[in-house]
Amino acid sequence: xxxxxxxRILTAKVYDVAHETPLEPAGILSGRLSNRVLLKREDMQPVxxxxxxxxxxxxxxxxxxxxARGVIAASAGNHAQGVALAARRLGCRAxxxxxxxxxxxxxxxxxxxxxxxxxxxxxYSDAAAAAAGLQAREGLTFVHPFDDPDVIAGQxxxxxxxxxxHQGPIHAIFVAIGGGGLAAGIAAYVKQxxxxxxxxxxxxxxxxxxxxxIRAGRRVELHDVGLFSDGTAVKKVGxxxxxxxxxxxxxxxxxxxxxxxxAIKDVFQDTxxxxxxxxxxxxxxxKAWVERExxxxxxxxxVACGANMNFDRLRFVSERAEIGEKREAVFAVTIxxxxxxxxxxxxxxxxxxxxxxxxxxxxxxxxxxxxxxxxSRPGEATQIADAFEGAGxxxxxxxxxxxxxxxxxxxxxxxxxxxxxxxxxxxxxxxxPGALMRFLSSMSPNWNISLFHYRNHGADYGRILVGxxxxxxxxxxxxxxxxxxxxxxxxxxxxxxxxxxxxxxxA
Numbered sequence: 001x002x003x004x005x006x007x008r009i010l011t012a013k014v015y016d017v018a019h020e021t022p023l024e025p026a027g028i029l030s031g032r033l034s035n036r037v038l039l040k041r042e043d044m045q046p047v048x049x050x051x052x053x054x055x056x057x058x059x060x061x062x063x064x065x066x067x068a069r070g071v072i073a074a075s076a077g078n079h080a081q082g083v084a085l086a087a088r089r090l091g092c093r094a095x096x097x098x099x100x101x102x103x104x105x106x107x108x109x110x111x112x113x114x115x116x117x118x119x120x121x122x123x124y125s126d127a128a129a130a131a132a133g134l135q136a137r138e139g140l141t142f143v144h145p146f147d148d149p150d151v152i153a154g155q156x157x158x159x160x161x162x163x164x165x166h167q168g169p170i171h172a173i174f175v176a177i178g179g180g181g182l183a184a185g186i187a188a189y190v191k192q193x194x195x196x197x198x199x200x201x202x203x204x205x206x207x208x209x210x211x212x213x214i215r216a217g218r219r220v221e222l223h224d225v226g227l228f229s230d231g232t233a234v235k236k237v238g239x240x241x242x243x244x245x246x247x248x249x250x251x252x253x254x255x256x257x258x259x260x261x262x263a264i265k266d267v268f269q270d271t272x273x274x275x276x277x278x279x280x281x282x283x284x285x286x287k288a289w290v291e292r293e294x295x296x297x298x299x300x301x302x303v304a305c306g307a308n309m310n311f312d313r314l315r316f317v318s319e320r321a322e323i324g325e326k327r328e329a330v331f332a333v334t335i336x337x338x339x340x341x342x343x344x345x346x347x348x349x350x351x352x353x354x355x356x357x358x359x360x361x362x363x364x365x366x367x368x369x370x371x372x373x374x375x376s377r378p379g380e381a382t383q384i385a386d387a388f389e390g391a392g393x394x395x396x397x398x399x400x401x402x403x404x405x406x407x408x409x410x411x412x413x414x415x416x417x418x419x420x421x422x423x424x425x426x427x428x429x430x431x432x433p434g435a436l437m438r439f440l441s442s443m444s445p446n447w448n449i450s451l452f453h454y455r456n457h458g459a460d461y462g463r464i465l466v467g468x469x470x471x472x473x474x475x476x477x478x479x480x481x482x483x484x485x486x487x488x489x490x491x492x493x494x495x496x497x498x499x500x501x502x503x504x505x506x507a
Contacts, residue, residue, distance in 0.1 A: 005188035008153035013060040014053040023165040026270040033290050036299045043307035047081035050305045055082030057154030067092040072140040074128040076230045077106030078306050079145035084115030097131040101227050103310040125235040146181030147238025156185030171298035172198035176281035177210045178232035180241030187248035198250040202285025204229045210237045211252040228257050231278030253285040258324030260284050265321040279306035329381030330372045334394040337367045348391045361418045361450035419450045424492040427464045
């Protein structure tokens with residue numbers, strides 16, 4: 001069967017619509033990993049994904065009668081665009097059933113290519129069930145996104161291109177897996193032509209149907225799947241893709257959301273391109289493999305398989321990338337609510353760059369602070385936590401805590417009966433390492449800080465929100481203090497949202 005796939009791949013009809021994409025070195029990432037990393041840039045295809053290869057190869061082999069009736073597909077987005085583009089090229093109708101969770105950018109792209117979009121269900125499996133009903137009623141031909149020999153062969157042309165473009169030694173090729181068509185196609189070619197090259201699949205911790213199926217020796221259906229990497233959110237892999245992946249893959253690596261976000265940033269730093277989560281999955285797996293195997297001086301290829309990213313996801317990606325790359329540690333620290341303790345806390349942080357600082361007065365005896373700190377190496381978070389404990393501050397290390405990273409960091413606040421005589425001010429200061437600590441050191445100890453929020457967003461100027469308790473008789477001295485502080489500032493004490501959510505008494 002592998003020999004048959006070799007022939008199918010060599011004769012695949014993909015280049016009417018697809019380009020031979022470049023295999024580019026990722027210089028910055030290569031330097032950091034001490035290995036030569038090459039990116040197969042499938043994100044540069046006309047639909048910003050590899051999926052048009054398999055879709056067109058399947059549809060180009062349909063009979064005139066089948067094309068006249070039209071085709072139907074179920075897809076989370078990228079296969080849908082491939083089918084729509086192929087249908088436009090071949091002059092046939094295309095109905096695409098997509099999960100309701102599909103990013104809007106993919107829905108709009110399918111419609112722009114002339115595809116008829118039907119939204120149904122929350123995953124590919126749900127959409128596929130709805131598509132089966134439409135197919136039967138309207139006599140359409142189903143174009144499977146992964147479990148079809150022609151689709152697999154179309155995706156396999158990527159493996160053919162990689163081996164042609166780099167004829168030297170390759171330690172491994174890393175490939176994202178949803179239903180398995182891409183990994184099966186690449187492995188079918190590579191293992192026939194250069195069997196010494198490893199082909200390693202990569203999945204997310206919450207959509208790892210192929211990894212579980214290979215371990216079990218049978219196809220395992222997940223009850224539900226994670227949706228961050230929507231392009232690989234498949235509950236059950238294909239029968240043929242499972243057969244090929246089980247026989248041909250050398251391993252399947254599983255990574256989490258933070259690792260994917262870090263990989264998106266890695267690719268951006270090298271290419272100035274923004275991959276979607278599924279598109280960066282192979283890079284995250286490559287990095288995990290290097291760390292696990294302690295590789296040096298090897299050539300590694302990651303298939304950057306898609307770039308259909310919703311713009312509004314970028315804030316989340318940026319927030320989580322530093323943690324995924326082990327560049328940020330987050331802590332909940334308890335310090336005594338007394339003069340001098342805040343300064344001791346700052347001294348313990350030392351010259352490290354603070355990425356976030358949240359505090360709201362809530363207890364007359366102790367203060368609870370949420371702080372993010374930039375780190376430079378794995379294990380440094382534990383060292384910082386130990387330093388806080390050594391200084392007498394009870395500390396929770398939340399660096400690997402999903403609840404803390406996703407929710408609690410944004411929920412430090414609320415009304416406080418202790419926030420009497422509170423004035424709320426916003427400040428700006430030049431954003432550079434150590435700037436926050438310098439700001440804190442310049443604050444006069446005469447007035448108590450009752451609220452503090454800061455987050456490093458990578459802008460030229462840092463923005464801080466501070467609540468300061470100033471007795472009514474000391475307002476003049478406070479204004480003089482602001483004048484000597486030297487930072488642009490604004491009185492926010494009458495802001496309606498502050499009065500509603502954070503003021504000492506509800507508005």
